[in-house]
Amino acid sequence: MKITFVGHGYVGLVTAAVFADFGNQVFVIGHTKKKIEGLRRGIVPFYEPGLSELVKKNIDAKRLTFTLDYAPAVAESDAVFIAVGTPPTKTGDADLSTVLQVAEQIGKNLEGYTVVATKSTVPTGTNKKVQRILEEMKPAGAEIDYASVPEFLREGTAIADTTNPDRVVIGTESKRAQELLIKLHEPIGAPILLTNFETAELIKYASNSFLALKISYANAIAKLSEAVEADALKVLEGIGMDKRIGNMFLSPGPGYGGSCFPKDVKALISIAKDNDYAFSLLSEVEAINHQARRDIVRKARKLLGDVRGKKIGVLGLAFKPNTDDMREAPSIDVISMLMNDGANISAFDPKATESAKEALPNISYVDNVYEVANGADLLIVLTEWSDFMEINFEEIKKRMKALNIIDGRNIYDPEKLRAMGFNYVGVGR
Numbered sequence: 001m002k003i004t005f006v007g008h009g010y011v012g013l014v015t016a017a018v019f020a021d022f023g024n025q026v027f028v029i030g031h032t033k034k035k036i037e038g039l040r041r042g043i044v045p046f047y048e049p050g051l052s053e054l055v056k057k058n059i060d061a062k063r064l065t066f067t068l069d070y071a072p073a074v075a076e077s078d079a080v081f082i083a084v085g086t087p088p089t090k091t092g093d094a095d096l097s098t099v100l101q102v103a104e105q106i107g108k109n110l111e112g113y114t115v116v117a118t119k120s121t122v123p124t125g126t127n128k129k130v131q132r133i134l135e136e137m138k139p140a141g142a143e144i145d146y147a148s149v150p151e152f153l154r155e156g157t158a159i160a161d162t163t164n165p166d167r168v169v170i171g172t173e174s175k176r177a178q179e180l181l182i183k184l185h186e187p188i189g190a191p192i193l194l195t196n197f198e199t200a201e202l203i204k205y206a207s208n209s210f211l212a213l214k215i216s217y218a219n220a221i222a223k224l225s226e227a228v229e230a231d232a233l234k235v236l237e238g239i240g241m242d243k244r245i246g247n248m249f250l251s252p253g254p255g256y257g258g259s260c261f262p263k264d265v266k267a268l269i270s271i272a273k274d275n276d277y278a279f280s281l282l283s284e285v286e287a288i289n290h291q292a293r294r295d296i297v298r299k300a301r302k303l304l305g306d307v308r309g310k311k312i313g314v315l316g317l318a319f320k321p322n323t324d325d326m327r328e329a330p331s332i333d334v335i336s337m338l339m340n341d342g343a344n345i346s347a348f349d350p351k352a353t354e355s356a357k358e359a360l361p362n363i364s365y366v367d368n369v370y371e372v373a374n375g376a377d378l379l380i381v382l383t384e385w386s387d388f389m390e391i392n393f394e395e396i397k398k399r400m401k402a403l404n405i406i407d408g409r410n411i412y413d414p415e416k417l418r419a420m421g422f423n424y425v426g427v428g429r
C-alpha cells in the first residue's frame with residue numbers, strides 16, 4: 001500500500017518506519033527544511049532506541065521518502081495519517097491549529113479514493129471537524145473516508161509498541177475505510193476494536209488519564225506509607241499482584257511527565273467541563289502529581305536544613321529512561337524549586353543533556369554519574385536510567401561532601417546505602 005504520514009515526531013516517524021518495514025511505500029511530510037534534509041540522510045531529530053537503524057534501512061530499501069510537499073505524496077496514497085502535535089493551550093485544551101492547517105493541505109491534494117486518519121490525540125468532535133475541512137477542500141472527483149486511529153506507543157519502547165500493540169482502535173463507520181485500515185494493520189496481528197470517531201477519541205484520553213491516575217494513586221499510597229511507616233513498594237506490589245489491578249504504573253516517584261499524560265489529563269478535564277461534567281477525580285490526580293514533585297524538594301530541605309548555597313547533584317533529567325524528551329519532565333519543576341531556594345545544581349543524563357538546556361539553562365551539565373557527585377551535599381535520582389543501577393557507591397562516597405541521597409525512583413537498596421553511611425531517603429519506603 002502507499003501511505004503518507006504528516007508529522008515526523010515520535011508517533012509519525014516511528015509508525016512510518018514500521019509500516020515501511022512491513023513493505024509499504026511510505027511518504028513522510030514535514031514542514032522544516034533542515035529536518036527533512038537530515039531525515040533523508042537518516043538523521044533522526046530525537047532519541048528513540050532502534051529508530052535510526054530502522055529509518056536508514058527503509059530509506060536504503062527505497063520504501064521511506066521524506067518531503068516538504070503534499071503533492072504528489074497525498075494524491076498517490078491509499079491512506080494519509082495526521083500525526084502532528086496537539087500541545088496544550090494555556091487553558092488546558094488541546095491546540096488543534098496544526099491538525100486543522102494540515103487537514104486543509106491534505107484536502108487540496110487528494111486524488112481518487114483516500115482514507116484519511118488522525119493518529120494525533122484530539123478531543124471528541126475534532127475528527128468530525130477535520131472531515132468537514134477535507135470534504136470542503138478536496139478537488140472534484142476526489143473521494144474520502146475518514147477515521148480516527150489513536151496511537152498508544154510509549155517513548156523509549158516505541159518500535160516494539162508499534163509492532164506489538166495491545167490493541168488497534170479504528171474509529172470509522174465506513175466499511176471501506178475499515179477494510180483498508182484492517183488490511184494495513186494485518187502484519188501487526190493485534191486485536192482490533194472498531195468504533196465510531198467519538199469513541200476512538202475518548203479511548204485515547206481515557207486510557208492515558210487512567211495510567212496517570214494509577215501513578216498518582218501510587219504516590220498517594222507512598223505518602224501515606226511514609227506517615228504510617230509502611231513500605232509503599234510492598235503495599236503496591238501486594239495490590240499489583242491482584243490481576244484485576246495489575247502491577248504496571250504503580251511506582252511512586254516525582255510524578256508523571258512527558259508530552260502526553262499531563263496534557264491528556266488536562267484535555268479530558270476540559271472536555272468534561274465543556275460537557276457540564278466536573279471531572280474532579282482527574283483534578284485530584286493532577287494535584288497529587290504536583291505534590292509528588294514538591295515532596296522531593298521538601299525532603300531535600302529536610303536533609304540539608306537550608307538549601308541555599310548547597311551543591312545538589314541530579315541523576316537523570318528526561319521524563320523517563322530511554323528518551324531525550326524533556327517535555328513536562330519532573331526534573332524541570334524539582335530543579336527550578338531547588339534553584340529558587342538558592343541551590344547550585346549539577347546534573348547528568350545519558351541522553352537528555354542537549355534537550356534539557358532550553359528548560360534548564362542555568363545548571364551545570366556534567367559527563368557522568370561520578371562528576372555529579374563531586375563536592376555534592378546531596379544526590380537526587382529523578383530518572384531511572386539503567387546506567388544508574390550499577391554505580392560504584394564507594395567512588396561516589398569519596399567524591400561527595402555530605403552523604404545524602406534522595407532516591408526519587410526507588411532504584412537503590414536502602415539497607416545497603418545506609419550501611420555505607422548514606423542518609424538514604426526514598427519515596428514511600
Ligand SMILES: NC(=O)c1ccc[n+]([C@@H]2O[C@H](COP(=O)([O-])OP(=O)(O)OC[C@H]3O[C@@H](n4cnc5c(N)ncnc54)[C@H](O)[C@@H]3O)[C@@H](O)[C@H]2O)c1
Pocket residue numbers: 006007008009010011012029030031032083084085086098101102119120121122151152153154155259260
Ligand atoms: N509521544 C508519544 O509518546 C505519543 C504517544 C501517543 C500519541 N501521541 C500523540 O500523537 C501526536 C504527535 O505526538 P508526537 O509526540 O509525535 O509529537 P512531536 O512533537 O514529537 O511531533 C510533532 C510533529 O509534527 C510536525 N509538525 C508540526 N507542525 C507541522 C506542520 N504544519 N506540517 C507538518 N508537520 C508539522 C513536527 O515537525 C513534528 O514532526 C500528539 O497528538 C500526541 O499527543 C504521542
